[in-house]
Amino acid sequence: MLSTIAAPSVQLPGAGLIPVHEANSxxxxxxxxxxxxxxxxxxxxxxxxxxxxxxxxxxxxxxxxxxxxxxxxxxxxxxxxxxxxxxxxxxxxxxxxxxxxxxxxxxxxxxxxxxxxxxxxxxxxxxxxxxDQHALFQAALAAPENSPARDMFIFRNGTGEHGENPPNNWQSHFGGPAWTRVRNPDGTPGQWYLHLFDSSQPDFNWDNPAVxxxxxxxxxxxxxxxxxxxxxxxxxxxxxxxxxxxxxxxxxxxxxxxxxxxxxxxxxxxxxxxxxxxxxxxxxxxxxxxxxxxxxxxxxxxxxxxxxxxxxxxxxxxxxxxxxxxxxxxxxxxxxxxxxxxxxxxxxxxxxxxxxxxxxxxxxxxxxxxxxxxxxxxxxxxxxxxxxxxxxxxxxxxxxxxxxxxxxxxxxxxxxxxxxxxxxxxxxxxxxxxxxxxxxxxxxxxxxxxxxxxxxxxxxxxxxxxxxxxxxxxxxxxxxxxxxxxxxxxxxxxxRDALALRRELNLGHGSLAWWPEHDGKGVVSLVNGNVLAVLNMGSESVELPSGEILLRSIPEAGSNGFLAPDAAVWIRLA
CATH class of the missing domain: 3.20.20.80 (Glycosidases)
Structure with missing residues (x-):
């Protein structure tokens, strides 16, 4: 994916860079x-x-x-x-x-x-x-209220005259109430347990050191x-x-x-x-x-x-x-x-x-x-x-x-x-x-x-x-x-090419500065070390500086010194 382009004269990044992040020591x-x-x-x-x-x-x-x-x-x-x-x-x-x-x-x-x-x-x-099939929750269901086994989870009494309503109004991530009521061993309605997700996923009680x-x-x-x-x-x-x-x-x-x-x-x-x-x-x-x-x-x-x-x-x-x-x-x-x-x-x-x-x-x-x-x-x-x-x-x-x-x-x-x-x-x-x-x-x-x-x-x-x-x-x-x-x-x-280059050029430990040359053109241009990465999110092609193209998101990216919309390149700077 390496190649060199000859572009119209464009000022290379330098004093105009806007630094954001320094390289790791x-x-x-x-x-x-x-x-x-x-x-x-x-x-x-x-x-x-x-x-x-x-x-x-x-x-x-x-x-x-x-x-x-x-x-x-x-x-x-x-x-x-x-x-x-x-x-x-x-x-x-x-x-x-x-x-x-x-x-x-x-x-x-x-x-x-x-x-x-x-x-x-x-x-x-x-x-x-x-x-709810975990041994700890099964033990909690079989245990009486306020027992150590129940305290591994968040059980509460319901509201309403007979505890028929959930303890609060919290909703599950998966839809519906975040509370389910259990039945006591004698078949009568019992306490409610909290589940921020599915009713088959009871929440642990992290206020309990045993958890x-x-x-x-x-x-x-x-x-x-x-x-x-x-x-x-x-x-x-x-x-x-x-x-x-x-x-x-x-x-x-x-x-x-x-x-x-x-x-x-x-x-x-x-x-x-x-x-x-x-x-x-x-x-x-x-x-x-x-x-x-x-x-x-x-x-x-x-x-x-x-x-x-x-x-x-x-x-x-x-x-x-x-x-x-x-x-x-x-x-x-x-x-x-x-x-x-x-x-x-x-x-x-x-x-x-x-x-x-x-x-x-x-x-x-x-x-x-x-x-x-x-x-x-x-x-x-x-x-x-x-x-x-x-x-x-x-x-x-x-x-x-x-x-x-x-x-x-x-x-x-x-x-x-x-x-x-x-x-x-x-x-x-x-x-x-x-x-x-x-x-x-x-x-x-x-x-x-x-x-x-x-x-x-x-x-x-x-x-x-x-x-x-x-x-x-x-x-x-x-x-x-x-x-x-x-x-x-x-x-x-x-x-494969991008990940190999990322490691070779140590970009993960690198720096970041914005290159303002493309501001207002629908483009994201950043410099990490001596690599200029350009992503064109706009609707028009943009000029690129001359230099060695290290990576192209599509084969034609950067051809003739221009970057088309919805494409990206990495360029090695002098």
Missing amino acids: DRDRQWWRSSVIYQIYPRSFRDLRGDGIGDLPGITAEIPTLAELDIDAIWLSPFYVSPQKDAGYDVADYCDVDPLFGTLHDFDNLVTTAKNHGIRVIVDLVPNHCS HDEFERILRFWLDRGVGGFRVDVAHALIKKSGLPDWGGRADGASSEGFPGEAAPMFGQAGIHDIYRSWRKILDEYDGDRVLCAEATIDPLDRLTDWVRSDEMHQTFNFAYLHHPWDPNELRRIITTSLEAFDKVGAPTTWVLSNHDVVRHVSRFGQAPEHARPGDGLGPEDFQPDHERGLRRARAATALMLALPGGVYLYQGEELGLPDHTMLEHVHRQDPTYHRTGGERLGRDGCRVPLPWQADAPSYGFSSTGNSWLPQPEQWRGLSRDLQQQDPDSTLNLY
Whole structure:
């Protein structure tokens, strides 16, 4: 992808640069400050047993393939014992592998194989809630009110003359009330328990020291097996405000008119930080620079950075960046405010464009704003995204993201340019969001469809038998990994080239300054070290400075000294 262009005379970046972020010092170059972490959704990655559900041996078999992407770590979504009512985020046993995915021996083999290829294994930890099939919750149901067993969870008496109403008005993320009433052993109505998600996912009571002890045991169990750290699910929800007051804002705690997110009584409480300080001390006992990453939906950014102070977590997801629109001014604002906020606490910023909870960015960027569907998921009745435009924009956005300093998260299949399965028939949907809202929200199944490995194999090589827990769209045949490996201009090879250059040029530990030459032209232009990265989000081609083109988002990007709309390049500056 290297070439040289001769462009019209354009002033090279220099005194006019607007600095935002300084490069890391040699002392601050821990691996996690510049990491590339690849998220694996196990049930959809690779199935070696032929039952249509991806498994741990399937992941292990493809570690050499993943190593070709030059990643630092893989993050595994839950693989624990679970009834699978929420795709494993309803955990019944935190210290064992669900037979769907394999065994503890399979897990140990995965960790060893990954380590041999220089890849760490990070596991998903779900501390806010568990499955209603967990032994602790079953014991709580069988125990009397106010017992130690019940105190592991949040049980309360109902309101109303006979306790027939929930203790407060909180709503579930998946729709409906966040409370479910249980029945006493004699069949009479009993107390209510809190579940911020599905009714099969009771929330733990983190005011109880016994819950802290249980999760410290779980942390050590996996650390002793060699994991590189933990991605912490709903990391901002563990502590609830004393008294559990009513809340008139959004169920997810995001800010809305009259209800700032910082006032949500179920999220972001100060006591959470003591938990993560204690966890950080545990991780620091182990060698290998183990990490904690928070999934914390917190705004504004100045509050989010509380999770990554020097004695707490190492990283937290940047959801503002994940959801950025196709708008250069907004993208520059998000990047600037992110770097400034995280720099204040000495933490790296993380960048991400897709994950298992959102519409893949190929489909997102291919959808006109006026046709955007509120909530998660796109379906057959929705206005369909423009796949060609979405893929072009997705490739360009990825090129810019990989030029940014800090950590990067990739979601399985994005290196193939996969869109969502937006034509998935509703009969196949399994996300509890779809069922709890009566189809008002489609859920996240469309971004969780099994990957295409081989164009002409059953289920595109995901499973030798052709079984697949969710059907794959026909258009994925042309996006299969084997075809893309042979095409130098494929999305897969764009990712390989960009990730290799990112490491070679040390961009993850680098600096950032804005180049104002393109201001007002619908373009995002930044300088990291001696690399100028340019993303054209406008409607007209723009001039480029002369120099060696290191990376093109599409083969023709930068031809004749101009950058077309929806394209990006990296240029080495003199």
